Amino acid sequence: MVQEMAWVVSAAIVVAFAAAFLWIAFGAGDKTAYEKILPKAGGVRRTWFAALLALGVAVTAGTLPLMPYPTAQATPAAMQAVTVTGKQWSWEISAKEIKAGVPVEFRVTSSDVNHGFAIYDSKLQVVAQAQAMPGYVNRLRHTFAAPGTYKILCLEYCGLVHHDMMAELVVKPN
């Protein structure tokens, strides 16, 4: 659904760009004195600048409160810590069962090459992901709202059996 919408929007943008290029290419032979178009072009430029500025400010103000960093700083009292190690080609996860509604901190690393630790819900939509990197521990915090069986898939091509690097995570009602 989202994928289809993204495809349609991308196609529409490509067509719009192609149309604009053609329009400019066909009109390239027309000549007009610069002084004549200057007032109009200046007005269009000012309007665009003001509109983009307003849009930028609105989008920034609207999305800044959604930044996860302030909440990620505080360590909740009841935090479930889960160690995750990726290796060619399996996941070693310290807990197979997790409680819903309680924050989880996945401490994600790798014992060989880079892997992508991605958690998918039952509809196979990504709910959270982090890189599994040798020599680093990446902390991924997530609170599972809904109980169920979640799938862990590797999101980073890591060799021949990358596609089979799967695991499951059971989230129990709290």
Ligand code: CUA
């Ligand atoms: Cu591990 Cu792809």
